[in-house]
Amino acid sequence: MTSIASTFKTLCLCLLFIVVVSRPTVRPKVFNVKRHGSIPDGITDNANAFTSVWSRACARRSGSSKIYVPKGTFYLGGVEFVGPCKNPIEFVIDGTLLAPGNPNDIKQDTWIKFRYINDLSISGFGTLDGQGKQSWPLNDCHKNPNCPKLAMTMGFAFVNNSKIKDITSLNSKMGHFNFFSVHHFNITGVTITAPGDSPNTDGIKMGSCSNIHISNTNIGTGDDCIAILSGTTNLEISNVKCGPGHGISKDVKGLTVRDIVFNGTSDGIRIKTWESSASKILVSDFVYENIQMIDVEKPINIDQKYCPYPPCKHEKKGESHVQIQNLKLKNIYGTSKNKVAVKLQCSKSFPCKNVELIDINLRHNGLEGGPSTAECRNVDGSASGKMVPKHCLN
Template sequence: MACIVFAFKALCLSLLFITVASTRPTNRPKVFNVRRYGAIPDGKTDNANAFTNIWKSACRRVSSSSKIYVPKGTFYLGGVEFVGPCKNKIEFVIDGTLLAPANPRDIKQDTWINFRYVNNLYISGSGTLDGQGKQSWPLNDCHKNTNCPKLAMTMGFAFVNNSRINGITSLNSKMGHFNFFSVHHFNITGVTITAPDNSPNTDGLKFGSSSHIHISNTHIGTGDDCIAILSGTTNMDISNVKCGPGHGISVGSLGKNKDEKDVKDLIVRDTIFNGTSDGIRIKTWESSASKIVVSNFVYENIQMINVGKPINIDQKYCPHPPCEKKGESHVQIQNLKLRNIYGTSKNKVAVNLQCSKSFPCKNVELIDINLKHNGVKAGSSTAVCKNVDGFASGKMVPKHCLG
């Protein structure tokens, strides 16, 4: 009898163990190490087909999430597109170097590495996207050469939601480094973006028609805008960014094309501009094709170190004179707050607020501005105001010009 009882207890314990084990989560990601799936890290073999096939396998996996892993090594990569929708979450870990073709004509698409129609994408790692842009930069002369070649951006995201990038480096892009279009709920942290200050149109992060973007703890040094914010972009939070060299954090240019959308709800805080041509910048075309609103911007706790134009609203934007002047900008700028902006300006005009005569800037608030002139020309810093309504409080260097 005792043996029967013991056997029954043992059977119950075994069933309990099986039940518990069966309820444990089994959704560990399936790891796709690119080397095991045919990618060769010799810096010469084009791995585009291998990466595309790996993506397709990872994207269609149903039972659990997928993890694509790029180990250390140099993986030459022609133009690739990673297209969803996918059946699961995708983690893309880059610890090696992805190497672009040096010849820009060898990339047969607008973006070297492009993600489209993907949700729940997580890109991370200690690796590098090497755009090998040096050969392309002299060709970037479209403002004077109608036969200029189409240069590819390094990495693009279109219709990508609930996703993030963490930790990777983008080096020497041919055009912009990262391009975002119709992207929503996207986090960017710990990213490093690097290109020489004389590399044209190498914007760091560029956004259009996107929303709920968070950028933090990121270092951007490039030949154009560190961050460019374009038509239809809303709800951005930018913090702890180091920008330099470059053209600052720019909203615009806006108003040039028809059917542009409003840009609103931007916060930039705890950020440093070092040696940039501009810091806080809003630029709109004088001859507007669209009538839109730029509103609800807050800039606070911003340090300027030898910045050309620390605060610059330019509603007569003209990058390549002479420009065809047809009238005032139709872009309305309103509800703009700048608090605790301090440091040094290369130019005497440290605060430049040149707004539209037809649509004057409304409700511009300056609080505790301390920008000293540190340029070649002698004299204290100054402020210029045109067609702007607002008020100032706290310390004011230069003396404000608001009515």
């Protein structure tokens, strides 16, 4: 009897194991946009077809959804994808999404918007073609108060626990990717490109974000490769190639930048604040490590007298109230096109504190003769290891 019970128990366990291992994997439901009315002829506006597919995928309750854009050129007017969704959404783009050439045909500030979504994954080897060439001559707002408002390529607002991978963004009208109030987001393998003289085509721009990781990404634009605005915390940037462009500018707390190459950019490491900024903002806890500069105009540049189009109307309102502190620059090396390879121009009212330079080796490689130099104003810190140019810290 004991033997029978033991055999029955073993048989039950085996059957249970078979049931468990043979249970079918739940695959996402695929929504191919071409099968839902989208036409890849580069002419037909597919905005309504795309939003219709999004609504179905977003509302599906059982399992995840996958929206698939196959090869082909899909023209899109301004489009907006809004959550919250009932399930995780995977958006795979293998084709080309084509923006209107005429900037007036996009009736919103961002060409492709994602809002109020959790667990969003955007991937594929497709291209977002912003067709910005027609718009760039209109981008003259510094001298024309009636300049048109140009759209960014893709924007994320209130999107969490999400990622974008391997997509190419080409020739944006304004910036390429914009993030606002986005948390726990990974950007990897992305290619961002626009001509070096295309105005205000920032690669990645973010504000009020946290826990963003940017890695293995190539950015070449006419403005900042990565622009980081106030309210952003815990940002990590690694293995990013920047150039052409203006480098990485920021106004944040908690930033780590490692293993970056700046090639032919106007700036490398750059922190800028308006001279007249009256708001008391703390910029702190930055680490830059293993950064290569190749013929960069301003490899290390803190500018707290920022004024892009002088004369600035706020110039006479006093020194910047932005406090910069706890900044570590380690193993920064390569060549500078200007003699002044290290320029630390801080606020007289709120001097930079605890700036740490370790193993800096930036040689002058420009037309002016002589070795590279450093300039410091209102900076307190320390230096150690190899130091080219000679440091000027207090």
